[in-house]
Amino acid sequence: GQNIDQPTEMTATEGAIVQINCTYQTSGFNGLFWYQQHAGEAPTFLSYNVLDGLEEKGRFSSFLSRSKGYSYLLLKELQMKDSASYLCAVRDFDWWRYIPTFGRGTSLIVHP
């Protein structure tokens, strides 16, 4: 199983940059996902990392260090619509199971 840790809440200003960290402990790492979840809505996929390094996708980037059990999601040029919960999910490889385990999420509040 995993132990996934994320900050509970963060605040940032519109137009700024924010970094949301995620640390994890797992016995058989097989990928890390970031999802965005607006209040009352379903989570939607943002990014996937399985190798060390930075994956960039528009205003969003995600970084992974497997040796440190660490990832971050970087959001640039923040917009009000980025106010949401950001979920880090780690997938274990255990026999044939490929089940992502989710952290509690980081609630990001973007203010003008």
Add this chain to the structure above:
Amino acid sequence: GAGVSQSPSNKVTEKGKDVELRCDPISGHTALYWYRQSLGQGLEFLIYFQGNSAPDKSGLPSDRFSAERTGGSVSTLTIQRTQQEDSAVYLCASSLGRGGVYEQYFGPGTRLTVT
């Protein structure tokens, strides 16, 4: 194409009653997951179906919970003798495969309230 759909969107039931929650995954997706999310909590894994293999039920919190997936498509999560602690949003997700970059597509959820 159509995304993952779930029904009902909201369900209010009395303690002790049975409820059935339905999930229609994206066509062609072989993997199907059920999670539940309580207020302020992360997604708690419940059960996982992969193709025609036996489901992984390791996340079900008690024997009051069961799920089936018919014809490799539609899934039903059943909660018997509901308790107040069962109140949560139940989310279903499907994915094209079980490994690699296959991300999960989530349905809108069923909000279950047990009174």
